[in-house]
Amino acid sequence: MKGGFTLYNGKFHKENDLLFSGLDLFRLTSGIKESFRTENNLILFAEDNFNYLLRGLTSMHLSVPKDWNLSRFKSDVSRLLNKNHFYLAAKVTIHLIPSTSGTEYLMTADELVNGFYPIVESNLLIDFYTEGTKSVSKQSAFELSSRTLWTSATHAAIAQGKNNLILLNQSDLACESIGGSFGYISNKTVYFPSLRANGYTPPILSSIKRCVQKCGYLSREIESISKEDLMNADELFLIDNCLGILSVLGLNSRRYYKSETMALAHKLQEITKVEHPST
Numbered sequence: 001m002k003g004g005f006t007l008y009n010g011k012f013h014k015e016n017d018l019l020f021s022g023l024d025l026f027r028l029t030s031g032i033k034e035s036f037r038t039e040n041n042l043i044l045f046a047e048d049n050f051n052y053l054l055r056g057l058t059s060m061h062l063s064v065p066k067d068w069n070l071s072r073f074k075s076d077v078s079r080l081l082n083k084n085h086f087y088l089a090a091k092v093t094i095h096l097i098p099s100t101s102g103t104e105y106l107m108t109a110d111e112l113v114n115g116f117y118p119i120v121e122s123n124l125l126i127d128f129y130t131e132g133t134k135s136v137s138k139q140s141a142f143e144l145s146s147r148t149l150w151t152s153a154t155h156a157a158i159a160q161g162k163n164n165l166i167l168l169n170q171s172d173l174a175c176e177s178i179g180g181s182f183g184y185i186s187n188k189t190v191y192f193p194s195l196r197a198n199g200y201t202p203p204i205l206s207s208i209k210r211c212v213q214k215c216g217y218l219s220r221e222i223e224s225i226s227k228e229d230l231m232n233a234d235e236l237f238l239i240d241n242c243l244g245i246l247s248v249l250g251l252n253s254r255r256y257y258k259s260e261t262m263a264l265a266h267k268l269q270e271i272t273k274v275e276h277p278s279t
Contacts (some may be wrong), residue, residue, distance in 0.1 A: 002084060002085045002086065002111060003015070003084050003085075003086075003109075003110075003111070004084065005080070005083045005084055006019075006080075006106060006107060006108050007076055007079065007080045007083075007106070007107040007108075008104070008105075008106050008107075009065070009104050009105060009106075010076060012079075012080075012083055015108075019106070027097050027098060027099065028095055028097060028106075029147065030097075030098060030144075031060075031062070031095055031096045031097040031098050031103075031144070032053065032056040032057065032060070032062075032094075032095070032096040032142060032143065032144055033093065033094070033095050033096075033143050033144070033147070034049070034052065034053060034056075034093070034094055034142075034143055034203070034241070035091050035092065035093040035094075035241060035242050036049045036091075036092055036094075036203065036241055036242065037089065037090075037091060037092075037112065037117070037241070037242045037243075037244075038077060038081060038086075038089065038090045038091075038092055038109075039088070039089050039114060039116055039272075039276060040087070040088065040276070040278050041078050041081050041082070041087065042074075042078075042276050043073075043074060043077050043092070044116070044117075044272055044276055045203065045204060045206075045207050045272075045275075046070065046073070046074055047070065048203045048204070048206055048207065049203045049241075050070050050073050051203075052142075052203040053094070053096060055141075055142075056096070056139070056142040056144070057096060057103065059138050059139050059141075059142060060098075060138075060139060060144070062096065062098055062103045063102050063103050064103065065096070065102065065103045065104065065105050066102060068105070076107060077092055077107065080092065080107050080109050081109060084109050086109055086111050088111075088114040089111070089112040089113060089114035089115070090109045090110060090111055090112055091109065091110045091111075091112050091242045092107060092108070092109045093107065093108050093109075093110075094106070094107050095107075112242065115269070116269050116272040116273050116276070117243065117244030117245070117265070117268050117269050117272055118269070119262070119265050119266060119269060120243075120246070120247075121247065122163075122246045122247050122248075122249075123247070123249040124163040124164060124238065124246060124247065124248045124249060124250075125161075125162055125163055125248075125249055125250045126157075126162050126163055126164045126165055126166060126177070126238075126248055126250070126251055127157075127160060127162050127165055127166070127251065127252050128165060128166050128168065128174075128227060128251075128252065129153040129156055129157075129165035129166065129167050129168065129178075130168070131152065131153075131156055132149055132152055132153070133149075133167075133168050133169055133170050133172075134146065134149055134167055134168065134169045134170070134175050134176065134198055134199060135170065135198075136169070136170065136198050137198075140195075140198040140199065140200075141195055141199075141200065141201040142200065142201075143200060145200075146167075146176060146199075146200045149167060150167075150178050150179060153165050153167060153178050154178055157178065164177050164178050164179075164238060165177065165178055166182065166230065166251070167199070169197060169198045169199065170198075171224075172226075172227075173197060173223075173224050173225055173226060174193065174197075174199075174225040174226070174227065174229070174230060175193050175197040175198055175199030175200075175225075176193065176199035176200045177238050177239075179240065180200070180202055180238055180239050180240045180241065181193065181199060181200055181201060181202055181205065181238070181239040182236065182237065182238050182239060183208070183236075183237055183239060184225075184229070184230055184233035184234075184235065184236045184237075185217070185233060185234045185235040185236075185237075185260050185261065186229075186232070186233050186234050187234070188216075188217050188218065188260075189217060189218040189219070189220055190212045190217050190218070190219050190220070190264075191220050191221075191222055191225065191229075191233075192205065192209075192219070192220070192221050192222075193221070193222070193223075193225055194221035194222055194223045195221075196223040197222075197223050197224075197225065202239055202240070202241040203241055204239065204240075204241045204244065205239060207268065207271070207272075208239060208244075208245065208264065208268060210271065211264050211267040211268045211271065212264065214267055214271070215260075215263050215264055215267050217260070230251055230254075231251060231252065231254045233256070234256070234257070234260070235247075235248075235256045235257065235258060235259075235260055235261045236248040236251055236256055236261075237258075237261045237264070237265075244265065244268050244269070245261065245264055245265040245268055247261045247262065247265070248261075
């Protein structure tokens with residue numbers, strides 16, 4: 001039987017075990033939560049994901065969990081996957097949780113379709129979220145400061161029949177998507193929100209920038225991305241740390257062609273397979 005186990009501070013527990021009291025649940029929402037992809041028992045781009053978590057801890061002035069390093073991170077994930085019999089592809093979610101005795105961690109896993117960020121003709125229809133904005137905080141680049149906004153935006157997307165929404169910062173500029181980020185292509189240049197845009201920056205972004213370079217495009221990070229910039233772009237895509245590059249068919253009334261986006265998605269799959277060969 002697949003699934004059924006979590007890993008809490010290095011020890012296995014059944015998914016229905018009571019690990020937190022009602023008074024303790026606030027700790028789960030006050031720490032870092034991130035998800036990443038695994039294939040064949042390996043974390044894809046493990047160092048990027050691990051360093052992202054370390055930067056998040058530093059931004060919150062939290063200590064690294066006891067005896068926790070890159071090797072332990074990889075080993076814990078491998079143990080969790082084996083325990084749940086997720087031998088092909090999985091989404092692993094980690095919570096880094098503040099406590100009076102230091103930082104604790106909780107890992108869960110869900111099975112995914114294997115294929116090293118499989119190419120999906122997603123044809124996403126999205127729009128802008130205008131009922132709330134991303135506030136500025138020291139954790140802007142990390143999931144923590146987006147959590148509440150993503151929840152409210154998800155409800156709005158469902159009500160509008162949209163697959164996702166582009167979120168805005170307090171300057172009314174595009175900064176992230178629900179659960180991820182985005183890039184847009186214009187005149188053979190791929191643009192991404194910079195850190196100064198105060199959006200979430202998924203760990204996979206550095207790998208996608210390498211794909212941009214290998215495909216012969218220019219890459220730029222910019223602070224000010226207006227709604228008009230996205231509406232006038234040649235192509236638009238979403239970035240998901242577990243799913244990779246997701247092509248967008250339409251933003252509001254705008255429709256896009258996807259040839260260059262698909263080239264980036266294929267290049268991401270290619271370099272992932274090369275750097276994480278099957279054993």
